[in-house]
Amino acid sequence: MSRIESGRMVLHSEEFSFAKALEQVNTIISGQCRDKGLHYECRVLGHVAEYYIGDEMKLRQVMINILGNAVKFTPAGGKILFTIEELNRFDNKATLRFVFSNTGIGMSPEYLPHLFDSFSQEDSSSTSRYGSTGLGMPITRSIVEMMNGNIEVASEKGTGSVFTVTVTLGESSRQDTGYEDKMVLEPHHMRVLVIDDDPVACEHARIVLGQVGIECEIAQSGAAGVEMVRMHHARREAFTLILVDWKMPEMDGVETVRRIREIAGHESTIIFLTSYNWDEISEEAKKAGVDSFVSKPLFAGTVMDEFKEAFRIKNQSQAEQLADLKGRHILLAEDVAINAEIMVMILGVREIDVDLAENGRIAVDKFAESPVGYYDAVLMDMRMPEMDGLEATRTIRALPREDAGSVPIIALTANAFDEDVQRSMQAGLNAHLSKPINADVLYETLENLIRQ
Numbered sequence: 001m002s003r004i005e006s007g008r009m010v011l012h013s014e015e016f017s018f019a020k021a022l023e024q025v026n027t028i029i030s031g032q033c034r035d036k037g038l039h040y041e042c043r044v045l046g047h048v049a050e051y052y053i054g055d056e057m058k059l060r061q062v063m064i065n066i067l068g069n070a071v072k073f074t075p076a077g078g079k080i081l082f083t084i085e086e087l088n089r090f091d092n093k094a095t096l097r098f099v100f101s102n103t104g105i106g107m108s109p110e111y112l113p114h115l116f117d118s119f120s121q122e123d124s125s126s127t128s129r130y131g132s133t134g135l136g137m138p139i140t141r142s143i144v145e146m147m148n149g150n151i152e153v154a155s156e157k158g159t160g161s162v163f164t165v166t167v168t169l170g171e172s173s174r175q176d177t178g179y180e181d182k183m184v185l186e187p188h189h190m191r192v193l194v195i196d197d198d199p200v201a202c203e204h205a206r207i208v209l210g211q212v213g214i215e216c217e218i219a220q221s222g223a224a225g226v227e228m229v230r231m232h233h234a235r236r237e238a239f240t241l242i243l244v245d246w247k248m249p250e251m252d253g254v255e256t257v258r259r260i261r262e263i264a265g266h267e268s269t270i271i272f273l274t275s276y277n278w279d280e281i282s283e284e285a286k287k288a289g290v291d292s293f294v295s296k297p298l299f300a301g302t303v304m305d306e307f308k309e310a311f312r313i314k315n316q317s318q319a320e321q322l323a324d325l326k327g328r329h330i331l332l333a334e335d336v337a338i339n340a341e342i343m344v345m346i347l348g349v350r351e352i353d354v355d356l357a358e359n360g361r362i363a364v365d366k367f368a369e370s371p372v373g374y375y376d377a378v379l380m381d382m383r384m385p386e387m388d389g390l391e392a393t394r395t396i397r398a399l400p401r402e403d404a405g406s407v408p409i410i411a412l413t414a415n416a417f418d419e420d421v422q423r424s425m426q427a428g429l430n431a432h433l434s435k436p437i438n439a440d441v442l443y444e445t446l447e448n449l450i451r452q
Contacts, residue, residue: 009146011054011055011058011146011147012055012056012058013054014054014056015051015052015053015174016051016052016056017050017051018050018052019299019301019302021060022042022063022084022297023302024060025060025063025067026040026042026275026295029067029068029071029080029082030275033071036071036074036076037076038071038076038079039079040079040080040275041081041275042082042296042297043081043083043296044083044084044204044208044297044298045085045200046204047086047207047208048085048096049094049171049172050302051172051174052094052171052172053170054167054170055147058143058146059143059147059167059169061140062098062165062167063082063098065139065140066100066140067082069137070102070104074103074104075104075105078160079102080100080102080103081100081101082098082099083098083099084098085099087166089171092171093169094169094170095149096166096167096168096169097164097166098163098164098165098166098167099163099164100162100163100165101160101163102160102162103160104160104161105157106155106156106157106158106159106160106161107153107155107156112153115137115153116137116151117138144165144166147167147168148167148168149165149166149168150165151163151164151165152164152165190240191232191237191238191239191241192239192241192242192243193217193218193219193225193229193242194206194216194218194219194242194243195220195221195222195224195225195242195243195244195245195256196219196220196243196245196248196273197220197221197245197248197249199220201298202218202220204297204298205218206218208299208300208303209300211300212300212304214300216243221251222248222250222251222252222253222259223250223251225242225244226251226263229260229263229264229268230263230264231422232264233264233431234421234424234425234429234431235421235431235432235434236431236432236441236444236445238264238267238268239268240269241271241303241307242260242268242269243270243271243273243298243303244256244257244260244271244290245273245274246273246281246285254281254285257270257272257285257288257289260289265448267448269291269292269310269311270289270291271290271294271303271307272285272290272292272293272294273298274293274296275296291306291310292306292307292309292310293306323446323448323451325351325352325447325450326350326352327351327352327353328376328377329355329374330353330355330376330378331363331366331367331370331375331377331379332344332354332357332379333357333359333378333379333380333381333392334357334358334381334412335358335381335384335385336381340358343412344356349439350443352446355375358384359384359386359387360384360387360395361386361387361392363378363380363387363392363396364387364395364396367396367407372401373403375403375407376446377409377410377449377450378408378409378410379412380393380409380410380411380429381412381413382412382420382424389412390424390427391427393409393411393427393429394428396409396428397427397428408449408450409428409429410429410430410431410432410433411424411431411432412435413433413435414434414435420432430449431449433445
């Protein structure tokens, strides 16, 4: 405080990662809140950059001072909400607004004008009860004012307080380049699913990922997310990345991930989102199939860094596990001669042996008469005379033999609506490929399903 009063405190002007600074603050405060039994939430509203130019240490000090007081003066069971928003940019400067609200003991209107006086306490017993020096708020205001900002307070005794801080930081031209690694798909080619029951968090994820060219789909419950994964898996249009919130009603993040892995195996990278310290759930989450963890609020660079590493590890292990297609036996059910000829040619490129069945009835007979385990997979056209693909699949699945329930059966169809995919899944098909068939997708589907 004496350095401030004598004018000896100066602000550093250096580029820093706002995302990492915020993560450090949230780690400290969420730990304190958990120990005291408080609910803590940090939200980013709209676009907030990952890098700014300013004094990172003093900005962190402002956040920790105000949040630390909120923890100190909020009884167990209370709530603390911290929101961050970038208001505008002008002349290479950016204005950020921080709003800190709590359901603590609050302050009387008469005391508020003295809040920023040195050694000020509304209640003299507070010093011994809460261990405060009475210098935190004066120091905080001085730092904020040095950042060309201001601090406002609204409070009501017994209800809580809201601190609103605005600061000015320098713009940074730096963009996090973690997602540009050549091992990772181009952002606009990625399929991303965000599973979170909080609509504000979902919209924030959409904005943040959109900044690096990633469009994402949203599911606002674990059950809805699982169903979306089921549909995409059936179409062989797997999500590249799935972001799953931990705390959700009815089906939490761990159970959601567990069900996704049961349906789709490890075809997607799954990153857990949490506002809490994940140490307490990391073991359970990894057993369920989580690849990595990211703190809320979301920043694109942090997500892409974690994705890049998880993607690299996953690709290495999956490359070792893919089934070799050479010499495999495939049963092809297709009634149109030219379509059958094309499919035989495509499969022949990978030296796959093909048995042709001209309709569903013949396909069932050929499978029933084959030795157990002879066919590695069945390619099933959906529209055929005598017996269509759905009925043929149900009949095969009902046969009293060991491989009837496990042999991969893949739908080949021009019908790609959600209801068609759902009917395929209900009949017992493993995948749903749309005509005209993409050869690479077909090979990849066979490699994965035969391996499993």
